[in-house]
Amino acid sequence: MLESSVAWIVDKLWSTSMLYLVLFVGLLYTVRLVFPQVRLVRQMTRQLLGGSGSAQGVSSFQAFAMALGGRIGVGNIAGVATAIHFGGPGAIFWMWITAIVGSALAVVESSLAQVYKEEVNGEYRGGPAYYIRNGLRWKWFSKPYAIAYALAGVLAYAVTGPSIQAFNIADSASNAFAIDTRITGVFVAVLFSLVVFGGLKRIGWVCGIVVPFMAAAYIILGLIILALNASYVPAMFGLIFRSAFAGDALFGGMIGAAIMWGIRRAIYSSEAGMGSGAQASAAAEVSHPVKQGLAQGFSVYVDTLFVCTMTGLMILSTNSYSVAGPDGNLVVDYAPGLKAGPAYAQAAIDSAFPGFGSGFVAVAMFFFAFTTLLAFSFYADTNVSYLLRTSRWRGPVNVIVQVVLVVSIVLGAYRSSDLAWGIADIGVGLSTWMNLIALVLLAPVAVRVFRDYERQRKAGLDPVFDPDEAGIDDAPLWRKIAASYRAGSQEQPALARRS
DSSP states (O other): OHHHHHHHHHHHHTSHHHHHHHHHHHHHHHHHTTSHHHHTHHHHHHHTTOOOOOSSOBOHHHHHHHHHHHHSSGGGTHHHHHHHHHHOTHHHHHHHHHHHHHHHHHHHHHHHHHHTOEEETTEEEOSHHHHHHHHOSOHHHHHHHHHHHHHHHHHIIIIIHHHHHHHHHHHHHHHHHOOOHHHHHHHHHHHHHHHHTTOHHHHHHHHHHHHHHHHHHHHHHHHHHHHHTGGGHHHHHHHHHHHHTTOSSTTTTOHHHHHHHHHHHHHHHHOTTTTHHHHHHTTBOOSSHHHHHHHHHHHHIIIIIIIIHHHHHHHHHTTOOEEEOTTSSEEEESSTTOOSSHHHHHHHHHHHSTTTHHHHHHHHHHHHHHHHHHHHHHHHHHHHHHHTTTSTTHHHHHHHHHHHHHHHHHHHTTSOHHHHHHHHHHHHHHHHHHHHHHHHHTHHHHHHHHHHHHHHHHTTOOOOOOHHHHTOOSOHHHHHHHHHHHTTSSOOOOOGGGO
């Protein structure tokens, strides 16, 4: 009964309307900002190392790593395998398209999060709830809408999201090392508590170390496997493109499934449009909101074009997958007996390094999912801080929410895979719907902020955001920040060509 109810809700949230809305909003900003995700790639990479932390915020790179830690999770392994299983090889192509479009969304939502960030208890906080309330002019609408998003965010990050991360950690550890899922759940919960109760700085520090290491190691292993199967690579890419447009006989009737599963899993993995990365972006200390927006736009590429793609290519190049048709019967069964999920990636690695796949994927799943859980903790705190930012109960309630998150980790290890994915999809779906609608309404503000950034760069300046000059209301914190930058108290302006 529970699983059928969850499945019904997921179907409603993730209908074709959702897919069209994601593509529409992404294309809207791609056109209005003149393809920033392609045109400004060099600036994206440069912004990763720009700036430094402060008493109120973390460095641009730490915010990038925190958001990337949230993006790179079990979706990069289990999610990609699931997309291939239900959507065929063509789902990989639609993941790529979603990543390119989604990068523009990440640029915009992270820039808006910076514009409307606030200082709460001595630290920067921001995100969709903040820019919905402060950016939209209809206060009778924006205030309750922002509260609704914050409540959905607490649900997604403290209850529904952690369950799928914990389940996949426990499932991989059980398959690789025969460790009881209960032991894994408790271990992850304890380690998680040691980090998150150290606050924002500790979360940013851990993510800044772990995320680059884990992503690089995974990509390098994937490249080695592709090199060992080099003769199959051209045919594999041909299969991806043919399947994406129903040009392959085996997958001819699956174009709808390929599109749906490719977009769904790309959104779940990259979180572009959901607004989660925007909450990490708001914590950064930068001189202009668009700087952090560009850094977060690149994080979508790292997540989907690099890490997710590597999982898909490993699985496809080694034929370590099966595909279920629309009627539920297997169209191909290259991996008999394997359950769709991490087992596909494990089998792919084992084909090149026998006996190594299960252990490596289990370790990768742990790091990917653990950093996602750390990001979830910060996102939950951000939404609680919005709901209770002037209340003396903010601190105690935040502790309670973090305890709920810990409990969700432990309980998540016991849930079935279908139920775990379904619950996670509900949390992601609710947040994504609400955030995308807000991004459409805030398009005029986003365009003004972006043009202010480009105007200053064309003038040879290192952009500093002054809300009054940009024509932006309700961003009082930035008047103080702009004054401090111009006074040289945080960093001296440099020519834009050096930034």
